[in-house]
Amino acid sequence: MSSMSKPFELPAFVHHYLKISPSLEPLAENDFERFVVYWMYCTRGGRLTDFSKELLTHAWGADENIVQDQFMPITRMMAVFYRLRPDLAAHFNLQTPEGRFGFINWYLSEGDRALFRRNVFSVKFADPLESGVNLLGFAASSFGLGEMLRLSRASLDQVGIKTTIIDTNHDRVGDLKYKVNLVCLPGMENYRLTFNFDLPVFERTYNIGYWPWELSRWPEELKFCFDCCQEVWALSEFNREALQKSTDKPVTRMPIAIEEPKLTTKKRADFGLKEDFFYFLNIFDFHSYIERKNPLGAIKAFQAAFPKTEAGNSKVGLVFKTLNLDPGQPECQAFLKLIGDDSRIKVINQEFSKPELATLMSLTDAYLSLHRAEGFGLPIAEAMLLEKPVICTAYSGNMDFTRPDNSYLVDFKLIPVAPGAYHFMAPESEWADASVTDAAAKMREVFENKEETRARAARGKLLILNEYSPQKVGQMMQERLKNIPLLS
Secondary structure, three states: OOOOOOOOOOOHHHHHHHHHOOOOHHHOOOHHHHHHHHHHHHOOOOOOOHHHHHHHHHHOOEOOOOOOOOOOOOEHHHHHHHHHOHHHHHHOOOOOHHHHHHHHHHHHHHHHHHHHOOOOOEEEEEEEEEEEEEEEEOOOOOOHHHHHHHHHHHHHHHOOOOEEEEEOOOOEEEEEEEEEEEEOOOHHHHHHHHHHOOOHHHHOOEEEEEEOOOOOOOOHHHHHHHHHOOEEEEOOHHHHHHHHOOOOOOEEEOOOOOOOOOOOOOOHHHHOOOOOOEEEEEEEEHHHOHHHHOHHHHHHHHHHHOOOOOOOOOOEEEEEEEEOOOOOOHHHHHHHHHHOOOOOEEEEEOOOOHHHHHHHHHHOOEEEEOOOOOOOOHHHHHHHHOOOOEEEEOOOHHHHOOOOOOOEEEOEEEEEOOOOOOOOOOOOOEEEEEOHHHHHHHHHHHHHOHHHHHHHHHHHHHHHHHHOOHHHHHHHHHHHHOOOHHHO
16 A cells, blocks of 8 residues: 555454454544554554554644644544544634644643553552462453463362452453463453553563464564563464464463363253254354354365255254354355255354353264364364364364374365455465365264264363363463472
């Protein structure tokens, strides 16, 4: 983009960020304002990409819709802040020279503190800090990040390490009691958090970033995120290798624990499922990048494995447990169009409690994931613990625990990640394109060869029990924490 004369187009990753941070959406009315809000909350004027610098050059130019004085211009960025703060209009009338002069003076003296640091969290320190871990993140979230934090606490509890939870979704988040911060958030969220907290929160503690990441490379433009912590924990070896390439700081593989599920008394009928069907299950959230989860590949593989026109295929089904399916969105429309009139494919688009989701998984017969990339693959591991056969792409984080003897691994080829298909991706990023033909063959094998299927599923459950229990993961965390001087 060589000139800002063309209409401003919001980058796809900013749309995604604002979608998963709904509290930010009301702060802006158009794409340019949304970018300013995103930048204000997430990068704080720090190390920006060339694309961002060009936008900010535009942002610092004089706003054409405001009368300007010779003293100094009111920039587009300043005008956005003015519109975001109704109280400013009551104090400064930009139609008058006095109002413009007063607003400029206010902006230069108070604007940075009032606007750029407007969400500073209130935290108290224990004095002195004790040995233990402060867990920071979206503690109340029902999504993966919340589960990651809660499972980390369960693992640390198993080995007697003291913990406290700091829910960063609230302004008054609690007291820091311990010497180590474990930030269970993506790298950019970790970076944003350092600016939303007073700096002593991170200066007095040893800080570990526990970052989910799904691609094989960390973007060069985001290397500054490593400044937020002394080390990083990675969910898988795939994850660890990607992050370690971008930093000299320690990056340690630290999987999340898989807990024995609590099941409800619900039956198949409660989920709209038929008793005499063999069901494959796939779970995904449309906000987690549909291209990465690749449900279209799952549909194609199912329909190739079990054509409707062939006898014996009428009682095989595919269940999608989804969230945030919006029929008005193009990606959702493509998903529904491919399903078409195939009544064997059922979509359950609603939020379930953890026990309800585990119950649904327990009532289906196999788990299918033709993902393009996973940082860990939590639903796959949870299905294995329930002794379900899993059919999954032989790529990325799940390869720590899905093996030829306990899973049905689907062949793939690496393809470029399309622009906008993933946030903050490095140039020339690649991910897997699972073979629909091989996936269909594996699905037929699971459906037809019950004895081998049961044997592989049993081996999968045993591996998860032995290597991913809260006790086992807690021991891994304890061993790593022993090497931190603040805890020794």
